[in-house]
Amino acid sequence: MPLEELRQLFAQVEVDIASGPIVPQVSLQNVRDHLASWYDFTKPMTLDDVTADVERMLRTWQVQVTHPRYFGLFNPSVTLASVVADTLVAMYNPQLASWRTSPAANEIERHTLAWLAGKFGFPADAAASFTTGGAEANLSAVLVALTRAFPEYGDGGLRTVTASPRIYLTHESHASFNKIAHMTGIGRQALRVVATDRNLEMDVEDLARLVTEDRRSGLTPLMVVGTAGTTAAGAIDPLPGLARFCKREDVWFHVDAAWGGAAILSPRLRGHLAGIEAADSITCDAHKWFSVPMGAGMFFCRHAAVVSEAFRAQTTYMPGKAAGSVVDPYTTSVQWSRRFIGLKLFLALAERGESGYVELIEHQARMGDLLRETLARAGWRIVNNTPLPLVCFTCNGLVASEFLGKLYERQIAWMSEVRLRRDPPVVRACITSFRTTASDIEWVVREMGRLAPHECEVSS
Numbered sequence: 001m002p003l004e005e006l007r008q009l010f011a012q013v014e015v016d017i018a019s020g021p022i023v024p025q026v027s028l029q030n031v032r033d034h035l036a037s038w039y040d041f042t043k044p045m046t047l048d049d050v051t052a053d054v055e056r057m058l059r060t061w062q063v064q065v066t067h068p069r070y071f072g073l074f075n076p077s078v079t080l081a082s083v084v085a086d087t088l089v090a091m092y093n094p095q096l097a098s099w100r101t102s103p104a105a106n107e108i109e110r111h112t113l114a115w116l117a118g119k120f121g122f123p124a125d126a127a128a129s130f131t132t133g134g135a136e137a138n139l140s141a142v143l144v145a146l147t148r149a150f151p152e153y154g155d156g157g158l159r160t161v162t163a164s165p166r167i168y169l170t171h172e173s174h175a176s177f178n179k180i181a182h183m184t185g186i187g188r189q190a191l192r193v194v195a196t197d198r199n200l201e202m203d204v205e206d207l208a209r210l211v212t213e214d215r216r217s218g219l220t221p222l223m224v225v226g227t228a229g230t231t232a233a234g235a236i237d238p239l240p241g242l243a244r245f246c247k248r249e250d251v252w253f254h255v256d257a258a259w260g261g262a263a264i265l266s267p268r269l270r271g272h273l274a275g276i277e278a279a280d281s282i283t284c285d286a287h288k289w290f291s292v293p294m295g296a297g298m299f300f301c302r303h304a305a306v307v308s309e310a311f312r313a314q315t316t317y318m319p320g321k322a323a324g325s326v327v328d329p330y331t332t333s334v335q336w337s338r339r340f341i342g343l344k345l346f347l348a349l350a351e352r353g354e355s356g357y358v359e360l361i362e363h364q365a366r367m368g369d370l371l372r373e374t375l376a377r378a379g380w381r382i383v384n385n386t387p388l389p390l391v392c393f394t395c396n397g398l399v400a401s402e403f404l405g406k407l408y409e410r411q412i413a414w415m416s417e418v419r420l421r422r423d424p425p426v427v428r429a430c431i432t433s434f435r436t437t438a439s440d441i442e443w444v445v446r447e448m449g450r451l452a453p454h455e456c457e458v459s460s
């Protein structure tokens with residue numbers, strides 16, 4: 001593929017986005033009227049015209065998550081290599097359901113996942129697959145844990161399982177587990193919410209108390225979810241303590257490292273993930289801190305045989321299994337037809353090398369530290385505690401929603417509102433772009449000082 005034109009287009013988009021608005025000013029009616037008037041699909045249009053129009057809509061009618069001042073919800077800026085990968089995937093359209101159909105693509109994914117599994121300290125025979133995102137990886141974990149705990153679950157369904165399985169997590173765990181409890185049939189009430197400490201990390205003593213209490217009541221503890229980088233506050237649950245507890249109690253230990261998992265590559269940060277190597281399963285998203293386009297999650301599980309049991313499938317219309325130690329992904333994962341999700345991580349890793357990735361990740365961690373320090377120096381109160389680049393802050397008299405409204409109106413930055421503990425909403429800012437610079441941060445904090453309410457006493 002000739003790369004030069006794509007490289008130039010990518011560079012141009014980067015410049016246009018960085019110099020344009022972050023937050024769209026468009027109404028629902030604007031968008032619908034435009035679509036209704038341009039696209040009744042009765043007459044063909046030239047590809048150039050449609051492409052130009054769609055690109056205009058994307059440039060003006062969306063929150064620009066790749067903007068250096070988008071301090072948002074884990075949506076990253078993307079690398080050129082990962083965009084090249086997605087272009088190749090769309091063009092060649094490989095089908096990864098079976099190994100025989102796409103040997104190269106399947107082996108590229110296996111190679112990439114095995115490398116990362118090794119970084120997490122997983123054994124070479126662990127199962128791993130790319131998923132659409134973290135929610136699918138978490139779903140896979142619960143399905144596999146249920147299959148191991150209750151061999152009758154797969155064929156007979158939950159009604160043949162006499163136990164009442166329980167999953168232990170905290171208020172800070174990702175809300176996908178509510179949907180997963182619903183989808184797997186264990187029910188939303190199967191989620192047991194464990195208390196957190198003042199850093200919003202799971203309290204292992206409270207976990208022990210709940211598990212003992214549940215066992216006494218005849219319930220069956222199935223899984224503990226430890227989060228490595230919670231969505232709201234970036235908290236890392238005490239993974240070594242949870243690992244020891246789960247081993248002692250024979251409960252599945254799942255680590256949801258959807259965002260924070262990338263820190264495993266960083267010599268400076270990886271110590272904070274200690275304990276992850278003892279997990280039964282891990283969720284880690286490439287489309288978060290690994291800076292590749294959506295959707296690219298990953299599911300790792302040390303019990304390969306149980307994974308094969310949970311997703312077993314057989315039909316005569318699929319190509320037969322190839323000889324040797326290969327797997328057909330449609331028999332070891334949720335999806336059937338399967339896009340070549342892993343190429344964007346493979347290509348980006350191959351281009352930058354591990355050291356390049358470490359630099360990308362540690363740059364964002366440094367920018368997070370700078371944001372925290374600059375805010376504190378200006379008089380803002382920081383209300384979370386994490387080594388990861390996510391800062392929650394407030395000040396006296398701040399109404400977060402009103403403050404954010406002004407921030408968006410002046411196109412200063414995109415941040416979000418979040419409620420921690422039972423306190424009033426605060427502002428949440430996460431460094432999600434490797435393009436965010438120290439001067440972006442200093443400028444944003446200065447401008448925010450001008451918008452803060454009087455009683456705040458922050459400086460601009």
Ligand SMILES: Cc1ncc(COP(=O)(O)O)c(C=O)c1O
Nearest residue numbers: 074133134135136174231256258
């Ligand atoms: C900790 C955590 N787990 C899981 C998810 C869900 O991931 P996805 O949106 O990729 O499905 C998220 C999303 O932000 C998350 O922060």
